[in-house]
Amino acid sequence: MAALCALVLAGCGDGDGGGGGPEPDKSTGTGAASVRLPKLDGQKVQVVAVWTGPEQQAFTKVLDEFEKRTGAEVAYVPTQDAMLNYIGTKIAGGAPPDVAMLQQVGALKQAVERKWAKPAGPEAKAQLAKNYSKGWQDLGAVDGTQYGVYFKAANKSLIWYNTAVFENAGVSEPKTWKELLSTAETVSASGVTPFSVGGADGWTLTDWFENVYLSQAGPQKYDRLAAHEIPWTDPSVKQALTTLAEVFGKPNLIAGGAAGALQTEFPASVTQTFTGGDAPKAGMVFEGDFVSINIAQTEAKVGTDAKAFPFPAVGAEAPVVTGGDVAVALTDKPATQALLTFLASPDAARIWAGEGGFISPNKAMDPAAYPNDVQRDIGEALIAAGDDFRFDMSDQMPQSFGGTPGKGEWKALQDFLKNPKDVAGTQARLEADAVKAYKGKS
Numbered sequence: 001m002a003a004l005c006a007l008v009l010a011g012c013g014d015g016d017g018g019g020g021g022p023e024p025d026k027s028t029g030t031g032a033a034s035v036r037l038p039k040l041d042g043q044k045v046q047v048v049a050v051w052t053g054p055e056q057q058a059f060t061k062v063l064d065e066f067e068k069r070t071g072a073e074v075a076y077v078p079t080q081d082a083m084l085n086y087i088g089t090k091i092a093g094g095a096p097p098d099v100a101m102l103q104q105v106g107a108l109k110q111a112v113e114r115k116w117a118k119p120a121g122p123e124a125k126a127q128l129a130k131n132y133s134k135g136w137q138d139l140g141a142v143d144g145t146q147y148g149v150y151f152k153a154a155n156k157s158l159i160w161y162n163t164a165v166f167e168n169a170g171v172s173e174p175k176t177w178k179e180l181l182s183t184a185e186t187v188s189a190s191g192v193t194p195f196s197v198g199g200a201d202g203w204t205l206t207d208w209f210e211n212v213y214l215s216q217a218g219p220q221k222y223d224r225l226a227a228h229e230i231p232w233t234d235p236s237v238k239q240a241l242t243t244l245a246e247v248f249g250k251p252n253l254i255a256g257g258a259a260g261a262l263q264t265e266f267p268a269s270v271t272q273t274f275t276g277g278d279a280p281k282a283g284m285v286f287e288g289d290f291v292s293i294n295i296a297q298t299e300a301k302v303g304t305d306a307k308a309f310p311f312p313a314v315g316a317e318a319p320v321v322t323g324g325d326v327a328v329a330l331t332d333k334p335a336t337q338a339l340l341t342f343l344a345s346p347d348a349a350r351i352w353a354g355e356g357g358f359i360s361p362n363k364a365m366d367p368a369a370y371p372n373d374v375q376r377d378i379g380e381a382l383i384a385a386g387d388d389f390r391f392d393m394s395d396q397m398p399q400s401f402g403g404t405p406g407k408g409e410w411k412a413l414q415d416f417l418k419n420p421k422d423v424a425g426t427q428a429r430l431e432a433d434a435v436k437a438y439k440g441k442s
Contacts, residue, residue, distance in 0.1 A: 034345075034347055035127060035341060035342060035345035035346075035347050037066075037069050037070050037338050037341065037342060038070065038334065038338055039070060039071055040070040040071050040072035040334065040335045040338060041070075041071035041072075042071070042072075042073075043070075043071075043072045043073070043333065043334065043335040044072065044073045044074075044075065044335070045072055045073070045074045045075070045098045045099065045333065045335045045336060045339055046074075046075045046076075046077060046097045046098050046099075047063065047074060047075070047076050047077070047097060047098065047099045047100075047101070047339070048076075048077045048078075048079055048083075048086065048087070048097040048099070048100050048101070049076070049077075049078060049079075049100070049101035049325065050078065050079060050080065050083070050101070050103065051078060051101075052078050052080075053267075054293050054294075054296065054297070054355075054357060055290075055293060055357060056076070056078055057355075058293075058351075058352045058355035058356075058357065058358065059076065059352065060076060061351050061352070061355065062343075062348050062351045062352055063076060065347070065348070065351055066338075066339060066342050066348070069342075070335070070338060072335045072338070072339075074339070077097065082399055082403065082404050082405075083100060083102055083103065083104075083107055083399075084107050084110060084111065084399050087100055087111070087116060087330065088114075088116075091116060091330075096116070096330045096331060097330055098329070098330060098331045098333055098335070098336040098339075099327055099328065099329060099330065099336055099339055099340065100327075100328050100330055101151070101152075101325045101326070101327055101328075102148070102325070102326050102328055103323070103324075103325055103326075103395060103403070104394075104395040104396070104397070104399055104402065104403045105139060105326075105391060105395055105396045106395065106396055106397050106398050106399055106402060106403070107395075107399050107403065108140070108142065108147060108148050108326055108328060109142050110398070110399065111147075111328060111330075112142040112143075112145075112147060116330055117142075117147045117148075117328050117329065117330065118147070118328075118329040118330065118331065118332055118336075119145050119146060119147055119329075120140075120146045120147055120148070120149065120329065120337070120340055121337040121340070121341070123337065123338075123341040124146075124149060124337060124340040124341040124344050125146050127149075127341055127344035127345050128140070128146065128149060128344050130364065131344060131345065131346060131362045131363060131364040131365075132150070132344070132361060132362060132363065133361070133363065133383075133386050133387055134387055135386065135387030135389065136150050136153075136324075136361045139324070139326070139391060140326050147328055147329075148326035148327060148328045149326065149327045149328075149340050149343050149344045150324045150325070150326050150327075150361050151324075151325055151326070151327050151343045151344075151348065151349070151360075152324060152325040152352070152358060152359070152360070153322055153323070153324040153359045153360060153361040153382060154288040154289060154290055154322060154323040154324060154359060154392075155288050155289045155320075155321075155322060155359060155378050155381075155382055156207050156210070156211070156287070156288040156321040156322060156323050156392060157211055157288075157310055157311040157318070157319050157320050157321050158286070158287065158288060158289060158291070158308045158309070158310065158311065158378070159180075159284055159285070159286045159308060159309055159310075159311060159312075160270070160273070160284065160285050160286075160287070160291050160295070160306055160307070160308045161173075161273075161283060161284045161285075161306070161307060161308070161309070162273055162274055162280055162282075162283050162284070162300075162305065162306065163304065163305055163306065163307055164278070164305065165187060165190070165192050165280065165283035165284075166187070166283065168190055168192075168278075169183075169186050169187045169189075169190035169192070169283070170186070170190075171183045171186050171187060173307075173309035174309070174312050175312055175313065175318075176312050176313050176314075177212075177215075177243065177246075177312050177313065177314040179312060180312045181246060181247070184247070184253050184284075185253075187283045187284070188252050188253060191279075192279070192280065192282065192283045193252070193253070193254065193255045193281060193282050193283070194253050194254075194282065194283050194284055195247065195253055195254050195255065195282055195283075195284050195285070195286070196254075196255045196264070196269040196270070196272055196273045196281060196282030196284070196285040197254050197255070197261040197264065197269060197285075197286075197417070198261070198264050198265055198266035198267075198268065198269030198270075198285075198287075199258070199261035199262040199263075199264060199414060199417050200261075200262060200263055200264055200265045200266075201265055201266045201405075202405060202406075202409070202410025202411060202413060202414050203266075203394065203403070203410060204266055204269070204286075204287060205410070205413035205414060205416075205417060206392075206393070206394040206402070206409050206410065206413060207286070207287065207288075207321065207392070208244060208247075208286060208413075209240060209241070209244060209413060210222075210319075210321050210392060210393045210394070211286075211311045211314075211319040211321055212240045212243050212244050212314050212319075213225070213236070213237070213240040213393075214319040214320075214321060214390055215311070215313055215314035215315045215316075215317060215318060215319040216236070216239060216240055216243060216314045216315040217236040217239070217240065217315070218315065218317075219390055221234075221236050222390055222393065223390075225237070225393065226393045226396045226397065227396075228397075228434055228438045231431050231434075232427050232430035232431035232434055233427045233428065233431050237427055237430070238423055238424075238427060241416065241420075241423045241426060241427070242423055243314060244416075244420070245416075245420035245421070245423070248416065248417050248420040249420040249421065255272065255281045255282040256281075258417050258418050258420075259418075261417060262414060262417060262418065266287065266294075267294050267297075269282075269285050269287075270285050270287070270291050270294035270295060271294055271295075271297055271298050273285040274295055274298045274299075274300035274305065274306055275298050275299075275300075286311070288323065289308075289357075289358075289359045289375060289378045289379075290357050290358070290359075291308075292306075292356055292357050292372075292374070292375060293356055293357025293358075294357075296356060296357070302356075302372050302374050302375070303372050303373055303374050307374065308374060308378075319390075320385065320388070320389045320390065321389075321390055321391075321392055321393075322382070322389045322390070322391055322392065323391065323392040323395055324361065324391070327339070327340055327343045344362070345362075345364075346360075346362050346364040346365040346366070349362045349365040349369075350365050350366060350369035353365065353369035353370050353371075353375075353379070354369050354370075354371060355371075356370075356371045356372075356375065358375075359375070359378055359379045359382055360379060361382065361383070363383045367379055367380050367383075394409055394410075397409070397434075397437065397438075398437040398438060398440070400436075400437045400440070401433055401434055401436075401437030401438070402437075407433070408433045408434075408437060409430060409433070409434075412426055412429045412430045412433065413426075415429070
């Protein structure tokens with residue numbers, strides 16, 4: 001996993017902008033080969049995803065290009081419901097969306113088990129074989145059959161910081177967990193609360209846990225816990241929670257304390273770190289590369305006012321946790337498969353890349369498409385890592401445990417943030433909920 005340990009410092013990604021077919025890519029003017037798509041005049045496609053705000057605007061530009069090339073009409077539907085619940089309701093009503101952007105590997109497996117998902121067609125699979133590493137292809141497959149296209153990836157092992165706060169405190173980017181704690185105390189002493197935590201969104205807390213656990217317990221234990229082959233009462237979980245409490249258990253380190261963090265949604269956790277002039281509410285915020293799209297809602301500039309460093313090593317190695325949104329066909333329409341093919345091409349990836357807040361696992365996308373050096377370095381390093389990463393643990397689990405607001409891991413870690421001394425009780429709740437979820441796979 002060393003390939004991503006210098007995420008925002010260096011990258012050696014593939015600069016090839018190749019695609020699938022012989023036609024020039026007129027949409028970008030790069031001269032790169034463009035994926036060939038069929039004419040679909042009059043066909044309609046509905047896509048459902050969780051993206052709203054700037055992310056929705058960026059994805060809409062991708063869909064607009066698909067419309068322009070094919071003649072199809074695409075309707076985008078954002079939802080904040082648990083995705084499987086939303087899809088199930090639509091299927092029961094006889095009106096399933098054509099393409100769903102799932103955020104959990106576990107949700108993809110469950111969609112296949114429920115016979116909702118349709119296998120990817122030959123054109124989409126050809127794009128995947130050409131443009132994606134085996135690791136990303138495998139994440140979109142179930143029992144050897146390819147279903148999904150990972151269009152949007154995330155590097156969830158980054159800590160973003162307000163450069164003025166670091167300069168005023170006289171601190172530099174930490175490399176280890178011990179150095180991170182020391183940096184936080186120094187920032188606190190300078191008059192700024194170190195961390196902004198979006199605890200109202202439980203998924204941010206699962207990402208904190210996963211980075212600590214992967215670095216401390218190692219990749220093999222990480223895989224076993226993700227598959228529930230070891231219980232949440234395992235000593236390795238106790239160690240990770242105890243380590244996490246070194247931040248969560250100190251009110252002076254978290255903006256608003258635990259109570260404030262639990263009322264702070266993720267977007268606000270970012271913006272409050274980069275607004276307020278000389279007195280922002282926090283100096284650092286942990287989350288993935290997609291933080292940049294929220295920074296763009298402030299006057300701060302990525303690369304100057306806002307920078308990022310890799311999540312520090314807790315154990316021997318710094319962690320590399322990724323996430324992603326996988327496009328899955330739910331109908332057999334030709335336009336549905338054509339959209340999957342497009343999303344697997346570098347043509348689609350570079351449209352959103354240029355908007356920011358996006359990292360592509362597509363190794364054929366020219367990294368020059370990224371809008372700044374920080375995102376370019378993160379994107380290139382992700383490609384350079386090949387298959388050497390671990391996917392977000394909660395996203396591999398049954399949705400009821402790893403991906404539902406107010407339930408399972410999200411709720412247990414929110415309760416832990418409120419009372420970080422209760423390590424044993426947190427472990428017991430996590431294990432009880434995991435047993436129930438893995439038994440029901442729902």
